[in-house]
Amino acid sequence: MKKQINLIIDTDIGDDIDDVLALLLVLKEDVNLLGVVSAYQNTNLRARQLKKALHLAHRDDVPVYAGYGKPLYGHHFQGVDVTFDQYEKTLEERQYSPINDHEGSLGMGGVNFIAEQAKKYKNDLTLLTIGPMTNVALALKKSESVKDVHLIMMGGRFFSKGSEWNIECDEEAAKICFSNIHDITAIGLDVTNETALTPEEESRLLDPKGDELDQYRAWCVQAWKNFSHRTMVLHDPLAAYSIFHPESLTFVTHRVSVGIESPSETSITNNQAWSEVKIAQSFNKEKIVKNILDKICD
Numbered sequence: 437m438k439k440q441i442n443l444i445i446d447t448d449i450g451d452d453i454d455d456v457l458a459l460l461l462v463l464k465e466d467v468n469l470l471g472v473v474s475a476y477q478n479t480n481l482r483a484r485q486l487k488k489a490l491h492l493a494h495r496d497d498v499p500v501y502a503g504y505g506k507p508l509y510g511h512h513f514q515g516v517d518v519t520f521d522q523y524e525k526t527l528e529e530r531q532y533s534p535i536n537d538h539e540g541s542l543g544m545g546g547v548n549f550i551a552e553q554a555k556k557y558k559n560d561l562t563l564l565t566i567g568p569m570t571n572v573a574l575a576l577k578k579s580e581s582v583k584d585v586h587l588i589m590m591g592g593r594f595f596s597k598g599s600e601w602n603i604e605c606d607e608e609a610a611k612i613c614f615s616n617i618h619d620i621t622a623i624g625l626d627v628t629n630e631t632a633l634t635p636e637e638e639s640r641l642l643d644p645k646g647d648e649l650d651q652y653r654a655w656c657v658q659a660w661k662n663f664s665h666r667t668m669v670l671h672d673p674l675a676a677y678s679i680f681h682p683e684s685l686t687f688v689t690h691r692v693s694v695g696i697e698s699p700s701e702t703s704i705t706n707n708q709a710w711s712e713v714k715i716a717q718s719f720n721k722e723k724i725v726k727n728i729l730d731k732i733c734d
């Protein structure tokens with residue numbers, strides 16, 4: 437029997453739509469979801485959106501914590517909230533409060549939760565980061581055990597020049613993670629960009645066939661489309677998918693530095709000060725996009 441994965445999701449849900457889809461994908465898998473932590477800027481509101489999605493999925497048992505919303509150092513931090521769809525009235529309801537509601541958006545509760553679970557599970561804990569890595573960097577300062585977790589991250593770009601949002605938003609946090617955590621799998625932007633959806637594929641996500649959760653997904657996707665006028669790309673769902681189906685992607689292993697060659701960029705390096713990272717390199721686009729959409733929609 438396949439061993440069940442112990443998982444924490446650390447997410448900046450509420451801006452790009454793909455975090456919602458990654459969460460829904462995880463909820464369809466056989467996994468021990470220990471908890472979910474929100475990352476970046478207005479983490480309290482983001483945590484409320486998480487609570488709402490989990491409630492509609494009948495998963496009120498999953499603990500939700502607001503993370504620490506202020507990046508350690510990031511080029512893009514303007515001190516402004518950039519959430520698009522979190523300002524629904526219902527998110528103010530008490531039932532959608534994170535456990536550490538009293539901390540607002542500088543929630544060390546989320547950081548402590550990661551540190552505590554790392555102490556408990558060590559290398560038997562998988563941590564999925566699909567946003568800036570502030571919480572994990574702070575958790576590393578709280579517990580040495582965080583060095584031993586298996587970190588799967590959507591972030592960085594490794595086969596082309598240029599920066600990537602999750603690294604840019606908290607470059608310092610990414611540096612701390614890349615130089616301390618031994619077991620990192622990175623699903624970078626140059627790979628996730630391949631998962632841009634066709635209009636037919638997008639329409640599957642906009643079509644609410646089933647229950648309240650299905651309708652909420654369709655509402656979120658429509659709200660995001662109205663706001664962004666962009667094509668959906670499955671950045672975060674691909675990282676989530678890789679946890680359960682690692683055989684579906686090919687990987688290469690290199691040491692990776694952050695911000696050394698140029699600001700906020702991830703670069704392959706020989707410098708021993710940096711940890712080795714397993715980097716996703718390729719996958720069967722059509723097959724995996726279909727599998728992801730089937731999981732989320734069916």
Ligand SMILES: [Ca+2]
Nearest residue numbers: 448455566567
């Ligand atoms: Ca994200």
